[in-house]
Amino acid sequence: MQQTLVIFKPSAVQRGLIGQILTRFEQKGLKIVAMKMATLSEEILREHYAHLVDRPFFPFILASMTASPVVLMVLEGVDAIKVVRLLTGATNSREALPGTIRGDFSMSGQENVIHASSSPEDAQAEVARFFTPDEIHHWTPLMTPTLYSPDGK
Ligand code: ADP
Numbered sequence: 079m080q081q082t083l084v085i086f087k088p089s090a091v092q093r094g095l096i097g098q099i100l101t102r103f104e105q106k107g108l109k110i111v112a113m114k115m116a117t118l119s120e121e122i123l124r125e126h127y128a129h130l131v132d133r134p135f136f137p138f139i140l141a142s143m144t145a146s147p148v149v150l151m152v153l154e155g156v157d158a159i160k161v162v163r164l165l166t167g168a169t170n171s172r173e174a175l176p177g178t179i180r181g182d183f184s185m186s187g188q189e190n191v192i193h194a195s196s197s198p199e200d201a202q203a204e205v206a207r208f209f210t211p212d213e214i215h216h217w218t219p220l221m222t223p224t225l226y227s228p229d230g231k
Contacts, residue, residue: 079154079155079156079158079230080154080155080156080157080158080159080198080201081111081152081153081154081158081201081205081214082152082153082154082158082159082162082194082195082201082205083150083151083152083193083194083195083201083204083205083207083208084103084150084151084152084153084162084192084193084194084195085148085149085150085192085193085208086099086100086148086149086150086151086191086192087142087143087148087189087190087191087192087193088142088143088144088145088146088147088148089142089184089186089189089190089191090149090183090191090192091146091147091148091149092145092146093183093191095183095191096149098183099179099183099191099192102165102179103153103162103165106161106165107155107221107225108153108154108155108158108161108162109153109154109155109217109219110151110152110153110154111152111153111154111214111215111216111217112150112151112152112205112209112213112214112215113149113150113151113152114149114150114151114209114213115147115148115149115150116147116148116150116208117144117146117147117148118143118144118148120140120144122207122208123139123140123143123144125207126204126207127139135188138188139188142188142189150208150209152205152209152214156226156230156231159195159196159197159198159201162194162195163194163195163196164178165178165179165194166178166179166180166192166194167179167180167181168180168181169187169190170186170187170190171183171184171185171186171187171189171190171191172185172186172187174190179191179192180192
């Protein structure tokens with residue numbers, strides 16, 4: 079099992095897309111193990127987007143990500159990091175395939191509605207950045223035997 083961090087960006091919250099996007103994850107069979115609303119500080123955004131702070135568009139990212147509260151969640155499942163990135167689609171929403179979240183809900187390279195961890199290392203750091211251990215819930219959905227084979231495949 080893997081855990082991955084998803085942020086519903088202000089571009090999803092402001093447009094009233096939380097429910098529709100969350101449904102995509104639920105119907106895929108991903109387990110929600112943590113979820114909350116928060117207003118992100120510049121400090122945590124500088125840490126989260128450290129690989130982009132020197133890019134000319136970083137001020138736009140800061141303004142965009144602080145335009146409203148966001149919804150943060152941790153999703154769990156077999157290969158969850160890759161599965162969620164596939165559901166998310168390409169960074170530039172205009173190139174994201176139809177059927178993906180970005181492909182279906184957005185038109186921009188910046189206002190691309192959600193963030194999703196891109197590697198096991200990033201996922202571990204990002205979950206710890208936004209959630210304390212006691213905010214992560216350990217539970218077994220009743221549908222689990224209908225989602226995976228007995229050996230977890
Ligand atoms: P991803 O979110 O797909 O992992 P990156 O880590 O490269 O992609 O970028 C983080 C976020 O920064 C993107 O989701 C997007 O909101 C913003 N971003 C990336 N590249 C650009 C760009 N060229 N112009 C404006 N915003 C960008």
